[in-house]
Amino acid sequence: MRIGELAARAGTTTRTLRYYESRGLLPARRGENGYRTYDEHDLRLLRQIRTLQDFGFDLEETRPFVECLRAGHPEGDSCPASLDVYRRKLGELDALIGELRSVRAQVGEQLARAERARDALAADAEVPGGPEPVCELGGRTR
Amino acid sequence: MRIGELAARAGTTTRTLRYYESRGLLPARRGENGYRTYDEHDLRLLRQIRTLQDFGFDLEETRPFVECLRAGHPEGDSCPASLDVYRRKLGELDALIGELRSVRAQVGEQLARAERARDALAADAEVPGGPEPVCELGGRTR
DNA sequence: GCTTGCCTTGACGTCGGCGTCAAGGACTAC
DNA sequence: GTAGTCCTTGACGCCGACGTCAAGGCAAGC
Numbered sequence: 001m002r003i004g005e006l007a008a009r010a011g012t013t014t015r016t017l018r019y020y021e022s023r024g025l026l027p028a029r030r031g032e033n034g035y036r037t038y039d040e041h042d043l044r045l046l047r048q049i050r051t052l053q054d055f056g057f058d059l060e061e062t063r064p065f066v067e068c069l070r071a072g073h074p075e076g077d078s079c080p081a082s083l084d085v086y087r088r089k090l091g092e093l094d095a096l097i098g099e100l101r102s103v104r105a106q107v108g109e110q111l112a113r114a115e116r117a118r119d120a121l122a123a124d125a126e127v128p129g130g131p132e133p134v135c136e137l138g139g140r141t142r
Numbered sequence: 143m144r145i146g147e148l149a150a151r152a153g154t155t156t157r158t159l160r161y162y163e164s165r166g167l168l169p170a171r172r173g174e175n176g177y178r179t180y181d182e183h184d185l186r187l188l189r190q191i192r193t194l195q196d197f198g199f200d201l202e203e204t205r206p207f208v209e210c211l212r213a214g215h216p217e218g219d220s221c222p223a224s225l226d227v228y229r230r231k232l233g234e235l236d237a238l239i240g241e242l243r244s245v246r247a248q249v250g251e252q253l254a255r256a257e258r259a260r261d262a263l264a265a266d267a268e269v270p271g272g273p274e275p276v277c278e279l280g281g282r283t284r
Numbered sequence: 285g286c287t288t289g290c291c292t293t294g295a296c297g298t299c300g301g302c303g304t305c306a307a308g309g310a311c312t313a314c
Numbered sequence: 315g316t317a318g319t320c321c322t323t324g325a326c327g328c329c330g331a332c333g334t335c336a337a338g339g340c341a342a343g344c
Contacts, residue, residue, distance in 0.1 A: 002320080004319095019302060075256065083260075117217070175340060
C-alpha cells in the first residue's frame with residue numbers, strides 16, 4: 001500500500017505521514033521507484049498514534065505506544081513506558097481541569113458581579129431625579 | 143512613567159508592552175526624546191489586560207474591556223460588549239472542561255484495562271506450566 | 285569624555301503539527 | 315504521445331504572544 005491509500009484509510013493526509021516519518025515515528029519501506037510502502041501493521045501503528053492524538057497527546061507522547069507495538073506486543077499500552085505516559089497524562093488532565101474549573105468560577109463571579117452593577121444602575125435610571133441616596137432620613141420614601 | 147517602570151509595576155516586560163501597542167491595545171504618548179510615556183491610568187488598563195490573560199483570554203478578547211475603561215467607565219466590564227465576552231468564555235470553558243473530563247475518563251479506563259492485562263499476565267507467569275486453560279473439564283483443578 | 289543604563293526600531297526565532305505550493309519523476313489509460 | 319493521477323523532495327506559511335538579538339540614540343553620574 002502506498003502513502004495515499006494509507007492516509008485515506010486512516011483518515012489523515014500524506015503530509016501528516018511524511019511528517020511522522022520525518023520525526024522517526026513511522027518510517028516506511030521504499031519500493032523500487034522510491035515510493036513509500038506500507039502494510040497493515042503500519043496502519044495499526046498509525047491508528048494508535050491518531051487515537052492518542054485525539055486524546056490530546058502530543059506526538060512524542062505517542063512514541064512509547066508505537067515502539068511497544070513495533071516490539072511485537074499485542075497492544076500499544078502493553079509496556080510500562082506507555083502506562084507511565086497514561087499516568088502522567090491523567091495528572092496533567094486533572095491539573096488542567098482543576099485550573100479551568102477555578103477560572104470558570106472566577107469568570108462566572110465576575111459576570112454576576114458586573115450584571116448586578118449594571119442592573120443597579122438601570123434601576124437607578126428608572127427613578128426620575130436619579131438614584132436614591134444611600135443614606136436617607138425617610139423624607140422622600142413616604 | 144517610562145516603559146520599563148510600567149512593565150516592572152505590572153510584572154511584565156517591555157517587549158510585551160510594545161507588542162500591545164503594535165496591536166493597538168495600549169498606545170502610548172511620546173516624550174520629546176521619543177520615549178513612551180505612561181500614567182496610572184495606563185497601568186490600570188494594563189492590569190485589566192493581564193488579569194484577563196491569566197484567565198486564558200486571548201488578546202483580542204481583552205479589547206472590549208480596555209476600550210470600556212478608556213471610555214471612562216468605572217470597570218472594564220461595565221460595558222455590554224465585555225459581558226458578551228464573559229458569556230462566550232463561560233461557554234467555551236464549559237465545553238472544554240466537558241471534553242477534558244471525557245478524555246480523562248477514557249484515558250483512565252485505558253490505563254485500568256492495560257493494568258489488568260498486565261496483572262493477568264504476571265499472575266499467569268507465577269503458575270509453572272503457564273496459564274490455566276480458559277475451558278477445562280475439571281481434571282487438573284481437583 | 286566615558287561608562288552605564290535606559291530607550292528606540294527592526295527583524296528574526298520559538299513551539300507543534302501540519303497546510304500549501306513548486307518542480308519534477310513514475311505509472312496508467314487511451 | 316500525452317493526459318491524468320500519483321508519487322518524490324524541498325521549502326515557506328501559519329497561529330499567538332511574545333523572546334532575543336542588533337545597531338544605535340539619549341541621559342545621568344563620575
